[in-house]
Amino acid sequence: MEVKINKGIISLIQGDITKQDTEAIVNAANKTLLGGGGVDGAIHRAGGKAILEECIKIGGCETGEAVITTGGNLPAKYVIHTVGPVYRDGTRGEPDLLASAYRSSLTLASANNIKSISFPSISTGAYRFPLEQAAGIALQIAINYLHEHDYIELICFVLFGQDAFDAFEKKLGQLT
Numbered sequence: 292m293e294v295k296i297n298k299g300i301i302s303l304i305q306g307d308i309t310k311q312d313t314e315a316i317v318n319a320a321n322k323t324l325l326g327g328g329g330v331d332g333a334i335h336r337a338g339g340k341a342i343l344e345e346c347i348k349i350g351g352c353e354t355g356e357a358v359i360t361t362g363g364n365l366p367a368k369y370v371i372h373t374v375g376p377v378y379r380d381g382t383r384g385e386p387d388l389l390a391s392a393y394r395s396s397l398t399l400a401s402a403n404n405i406k407s408i409s410f411p412s413i414s415t416g417a418y419r420f421p422l423e424q425a426a427g428i429a430l431q432i433a434i435n436y437l438h439e440h441d442y443i444e445l446i447c448f449v450l451f452g453q454d455a456f457d458a459f460e461k462k463l464g465q466l467t
């Protein structure tokens with residue numbers, strides 16, 4: 292599914308983010324930046340040790356913030372590592388922190404002249420953020436960003452599995 296917003300496109304695909312050839316892919320990292328399971332493990336495995344070496348030098352990342360490294364052996368030139376919130380009960384700032392993780396990643400992409408970027412569904416795996424709410428937040432931030440920035444051309448959401456794809460597709464239909 293593709294939707295044009297201002298000068299850019301939001302695209303939803305089902306697949307593996309490590310295979311994407313957008314200029315940047317986003318990693319749903321943890322605060323240590325030292326790798327983990329899920330999409331984080333997949334990115335470090337496919338990208339090789341150059342990514343981890345830069346992450347070690349950076350030293351960590353706060354929840355809602357983002358940092359950038361090389362893409363190493365990945366098709367993408369850069370990996371933007373952002374830390375989504377661990378979902379507890381929804382009253383601990385989780386929605387704002389998730390929005391901030393998406394916004395920080397997009398701002399950092401723009402600062403590096405990146406015109407195409409792929410996101411996974413941040414926080415909806417091990418961090419247990421409810422999928423439908425997370426999809427709404429992710430897409431609203433992407434829509435707002437494209438309205439406010441003419442430069443970025445493509446924001447792609449690479450959803451792993453049918454449930455995530457269906458949730459994003461439904462929300463994008465509602466929001467556009």
Ligand code: ADP
Pocket residue numbers: 306307308309319320328329330331333375411412413414415416417418419449450451452455
């Ligand atoms: P978090 O700790 O932020 O919840 P996870 O990696 O556990 O991060 O999960 C985030 C999302 O990434 C989940 O929807 C999971 O299914 C998805 N995911 C896992 N591997 C990949 C991959 N290779 N490409 C894209 N998405 C992936």
